[in-house]
Structure formats: C-alpha cells, structure tokens
Amino acid sequence: MVDVRLVPLRDAHVPDVLAVMADPDVLRFTRTPHVVTEDWVRGWVARFDGRDRLAWAVVDPHDTFLGYAVTGPVDHEGGEVELGYAVAPSARRRGVATAALLAMARWAFEEAALQRVTALVSTGNPASSAVARRAGFTLEGVLRSVHHRDDERVDLECWSLLPHELAAT
Ligand SMILES: CC(C)(COP(=O)(O)OP(=O)(O)OC[C@H]1O[C@@H](n2cnc3c(N)ncnc32)[C@H](O)[C@@H]1OP(=O)(O)O)[C@@H](O)C(=O)NCCC(=O)NCCS
Structure with a gap:
C-alpha cells in the first residue's frame, strides 16, 4: 500500500486545496462551487472544527500534499459519518x-468509536466507486x-463499511 498520512487540514494547505479544486472532476463530483477562490477555500477549511466535522491533508512521507480527506457532520450519538476525498491529478x-x-475509517472506528461510515459516490464516477470497493x-x-x-x-451510490469489515481489509 502507498505510504500516506493524514494530517489536520490547516490554513497553510489552502493553495494546495485550491489547486486540486480547480480540477474538472473535483468540480463535477464534489459539492465544491463552480467558481472557487482562495477566500472561499480559507472559509471552507475554517469550518472543520475537529470534532463535529474533520478534514485532513493527505501527504506523502516528505509531507508533499497529495489531496484532502473530509467528513460530513459527525453523528456522535448515532455513531455514523460520511467520508469524502479528492486527490491531485498528478498523484x-x-x-x-x-x-x-482506509485511514479515515480507522480514525472513525478506532478513535471516534463510530459504528458505520459511508461514502456517497455519484453514479458515473467509476474511479471513486473503485476506491470504495477497493x-x-x-x-x-x-x-x-x-x-x-x-x-x-444527482443519483448517488451509497457505500458503507462497518468496524469488523475494516479489520478484514
Ligand atoms: C476518485 C479519486 C479520488 C481516485 O483517487 P486515486 O488516488 O486515483 O484512487 P486510487 O489510486 O486509490 O484507485 C483506487 C481504484 O480506483 C481505480 N481507479 C482510479 N482512477 C480510475 C479511473 N479514472 N477510472 C477507473 N478506475 C479508476 C484504480 O484502478 C483502483 O482500482 P484497483 O485497485 O482495482 O486497480 C480521484 O480520481 C479524484 O480526486 N477524483 C475527483 C474527485 C472525486 O471524484 N472525489 C470523490 C467524490 S465521492
């Protein structure tokens, strides 16, 4: 498996996030607005409070930015969360x-004690469907x-993973 780490997304990552959000597939398959500015990204990064919504930069062993990974609102009471991701075209x-x-699923089950995670993937986004399946x-x-x-x-495929299934991967 490729060697990547998740680190909390912060202001310093804004230019890298902005560059990834300019990719047509990111614009098409995520809820990113059609026109993304640096200010918008800065506000978006600030929305993640580390408890009810989390976001990470995906980095390689040299701390090079490869993409970002985010949660939807975390349902701590119900033990559920939706996970999302985008990777720079070059990576x-x-x-x-x-x-x-997989790293987000480990966080969800092992650190946040959640019981179910989901990924909602637009029909017609085979790359992302393959990610969830893989x-x-x-x-x-x-x-x-x-x-x-x-x-x-849009129509969305609903993919889910439960704690015992993570152990099996
Ligand atoms: C979807 C996306 C995150 C995939 O990132 P990635 O790092 O290239 O994915 P991986 O390398 O982990 O690939 C996992 C699987 O997807 C497959 N895959 C990747 N890109 C693919 C493509 N364009 N078409 C078909 N399959 C693809 C890989 O072959 C691999 O399957 P395998 O292991 O069976 O060979 C990336 O293309 C992206 O950022 N797209 C735009 C944003 C987006 O769609 N985000 C998800 C919203 S739900």
Whole structure:
C-alpha cells in the first residue's frame, strides 16, 4: 500500500486545496462551487472544527500534499459519518485515495468509536466507486435525485463499511 498520512487540514494547505479544486472532476463530483477562490477555500477549511466535522491533508512521507480527506457532520450519538476525498491529478492511480479512505475509517472506528461510515459516490464516477470497493466498502444501493448544489440533483451510490469489515481489509 502507498505510504500516506493524514494530517489536520490547516490554513497553510489552502493553495494546495485550491489547486486540486480547480480540477474538472473535483468540480463535477464534489459539492465544491463552480467558481472557487482562495477566500472561499480559507472559509471552507475554517469550518472543520475537529470534532463535529474533520478534514485532513493527505501527504506523502516528505509531507508533499497529495489531496484532502473530509467528513460530513459527525453523528456522535448515532455513531455514523460520511467520508469524502479528492486527490491531485498528478498523484492519481497510485492508491492514494484508497489509503486515505482506509485511514479515515480507522480514525472513525478506532478513535471516534463510530459504528458505520459511508461514502456517497455519484453514479458515473467509476474511479471513486473503485476506491470504495477497493477499501472494502459494500454498495448498498443508489440514492435518487439527491441535492448536490444550487439547483443540481444527482443519483448517488451509497457505500458503507462497518468496524469488523475494516479489520478484514
Ligand atoms: C476518485 C479519486 C479520488 C481516485 O483517487 P486515486 O488516488 O486515483 O484512487 P486510487 O489510486 O486509490 O484507485 C483506487 C481504484 O480506483 C481505480 N481507479 C482510479 N482512477 C480510475 C479511473 N479514472 N477510472 C477507473 N478506475 C479508476 C484504480 O484502478 C483502483 O482500482 P484497483 O485497485 O482495482 O486497480 C480521484 O480520481 C479524484 O480526486 N477524483 C475527483 C474527485 C472525486 O471524484 N472525489 C470523490 C467524490 S465521492
């Protein structure tokens, strides 16, 4: 497995995040607005409080930025969270997203004591579906016409992983 670490996303990562968010696939398959500015990214990074929403930079052993990994709102009471990820085009197809997703799942089960994690993947995003499958997630079905951003609605594959399944990967 590729050697990557998750480190808390902070202001210093803003230019790297901005560059990744300029990629057409990131614009298409994530809720990133169509026009992303440095100020918007700075505000977005600031929204993650480290408890109810978390975000990490995915870095290699030399601390080179490869991408970012985020949670949705953490349901501490219900023990659930949605996980998301994006990888810089130059770092793709080396297992970075799979390693980042597995590292987030380890955080969820081992540190946050959650009982279920999900990844919601647009239908028509085979790279991300492959990431979820490769990380051991199970495809539960397709959520139809989910609000994406503005007036856009999309169909989303719902993938999930449970604690005992992480141990099996
Ligand atoms: C989806 C994304 C995160 C994948 O990142 P990555 O680091 O290249 O993924 P990995 O290298 O871990 O690949 C995992 C699997 O996906 C497959 N894969 C990667 N890119 C693929 C592509 N473009 N088409 C088909 N399969 C692809 C790999 O072959 C691998 O499968 P395998 O192990 O069976 O060979 C990256 O393409 C990206 O940032 N896309 C834009 C943002 C996005 O879609 N985020 C997810 C929103 S749900």
